[in-house]
Amino acid sequence: MNTFTYKIDDHLSLAFPHLEAAEKLFSLLESDRPHLEAFIDVLAETRTSDDEKNFIKTKLHGYAEGTDYLFFILLDQTLCGCIDIHTIDKKVGKGEIGYWLHSSYTSRGIISKSVQAICNLAFNEFGLNKLSIFANVENLPSNRVAQKCGFSLTSIEQQDALLYGKLRDMNHYTLLKEQYEKGFDE
Known part of the structure; x- marks a missing residue:
């Protein structure tokens, strides 16, 4: 995949998104839809590679505006998932991390390293x-990722997300820059 990448280790990197990858990204989603849709209902709106292209365009626009940073997750240069920071508030200096990984790549520490x-x-x-x-x-794996990466559980937001017509409780984890830096100083 020819694009700017941020190397994590010898096998894993984050790649800046580009529209030419929409078809490949859509195929990856399609091949694992039941696994991914268990916790990500917005995928129901992604039914074609054009939908995926529009998603990438939205994220690229958000990058230009400073509200979103989307990256493809590459393992040995093979697309295996996505990670982003969204809902960025530059004035306050905060954002939310979201991610997904194809099920054939789980349990390898890929998401933890990407986070x-x-x-x-x-x-x-x-x-x-x-x-x-x-x-x-x-979503026990996602909760373990947050904990493993040093995020603190700050609240349990009851009935905070709607997933296929049912309200779900969400764990809210946070990490401050000073906590992050302290974790690497010890």
């Missing part, structure tokens, strides 16, 4: 001070 990398970018390159992760209380 750690995006935290480094957020705090040291993008000028943010606070990051949040909202994880469905039933």
